[in-house]
Amino acid sequence: MGKIKVFLILSLLILVFVVGCGSGSNNSIDELKIGVSAPLTGDLAATGASTKNAVLLAEEEINSSGGIKVNGKMMKVKFIIEDDENKPETTATVFQKLISQDRVLAIIGSQASKCSNAGAPIAESNKIPQITPWSTNPNVTKDRKYVFRACFIDPFQGKAVALFAYNKLGAKKAAVLYDIASDYNKGIAEVFRDEFSNLGGQIVAFETYNTKDTDFSAQLTKIKATNPDVLFLPNYYNEVPLQIQQARKLGIDAQIIGADAWDNPELLKLGGELLEGTYFSNHYAVDIAGDKSKAFIEKYKNKYGEVPDAAAALTYDAAYILFGAIERAQKADPQAIRDAIASTKDFEGVTGTISYNEGSGDPVKGAVIIKIHDGKFIYDSSVKP
């Protein structure tokens, strides 16, 4: 009785395993498989949804125009989208699976820097090109030949925010509250601290918390006592509204500013009126879009019923950088595609013009400063690289 049960369970497990593997090793080369690692669930699920929307839109467009010409033959593009839960350890598993089981030609993702950073060594050692749309931390591409990004990097962004705070807002004293357990938050907070001090400003408080903390009152009470002119919150959109709320409840009336991780409709849903009059740096502004951006925003809105956030726009750009590279490589070969990406020059994307200088996976791009006004993201100013 007991033995039969054990035997049945074991056979079932083996069956599941065999069937599971069988479907994965289907190694057909009649389509161009590209992996996508995105936070479909977890704390950045809204960014995961934007990522998925953007790649599916790009896939639909390229395939309806016949696909990409490879080896003299038109081939369709197929995105394989996996959930990395916004966790570095899961991202590593996803990269491994996409490369060894799905045998993808390239990977788009992930979005948070801590995750892209966990996937990058795997892409690098397997010589599979990776383009991260939204990861701005410099370490992601550093000393790596196969890792690229579609966005600017934090040393530039942090400087842009510091300049804005010091020159345009006239702030002399700044306080920072950031998540020390996340690469992105920590990186940009430190750049801002150094740049703001270099300009002659004073960092009066530099406080940290850990991912998933929800009570910031102790740190904010400490910040309040230093009476800052600006409070910089370089954190993700799911946490920022709570931080602003607690700051205001404690009577902090400093001007609040942030960075590109603010850009998601969730921010406005959670924060509401509290966000009025705050500023953040971003990759593009919907309201000053050029022709290329307008077309994208229009198509995205028609298909999904909402305005694309920066993560969606950058993912779309990453997809087209890759399409262009495959077309120029004319081969379904990761090495050739990598070389073609590296030689990308003056690519006209939704978020600006992208060129890679040989030896670097970081494009040189400008940033914009956005103001939140009447519950909308309004363009305020541009920052040139």
Place this chain on the structure above:
Amino acid sequence: MEIIIQQLINAVQLGAVYALIALGYSMVYGIIRLINFAHGDIFMVGAFIGFLLAVKFKLPFVFILLLTMFLTALLGIAIERIAYHKLRNAHRMSLVITALGVGTFLENLVRLAVGPQTRQIPAQLSNNILHLTNGIVVTEDKLLIIGISIMLMIVLWLFVNKTLIGKAMRAVADNIDVVPLMGINVDMIVSVTFAIGSALAAAGGIFFGQSYSIEPYMGIDLGWKAFIAAVVGGIGSIEGAVVGSFILAGIEVFTVAYLSSNLKNGIAFALLIILLVIWPYGIMGKPSLKKV
């Protein structure tokens, strides 16, 4: 000085939420010697029930609080009946593993039902800022939350110490094998304990969702914190759970205030280990006296 008082208010608010969760841990352990690791997730479910009542039905705050406490109490009773009842005489480890399973089940159920996004229970209480004296501010909702929490703890203490059912609970905690001989219905007492523990956790969930934010995995970290608070206070002891919670919150807040926010958890837990070395059974716990 103002800053110390301001930080003290922060600590009391955080401690009140920890205490509402820690009480359930402590009571359940007192009665059936089970470390109910699903308790943090019951707290989370309570917060989401409150969220749904506030968003979908737009009930007034008092009704949200009472209805959520009632529904979550039913959930607590159901979990005990379905998952723990048959294992009551099994090895303790089987019960703990079952509790972990129930917790994981609840997290994923809620994630499937409402999605993984962070939300906040819309403000039901007034957010007016009161300026007490120079520099010290407190919002009205904060005061109310602290007040209701402390009131709930007093009611619980009176219930356990002054009523007949409370007496029966203490008897069951004392010796679960002998009390049936006295005509006490053990199953009923265990259900009452789960109901009270879950209802208090639900109240904590609502306060937490008003002041901070909620998501399906919030119960894991907070459950751990409350569990540790209960152990430091002396698991099984009601007073101990409350004392342990305020101590933990105080250490956390003052570490951030006067040492460094980087060290918050490190220092908080190092201090708690020291407390346990001094009082191995917790501050209020005694080796083998009555426990509820």
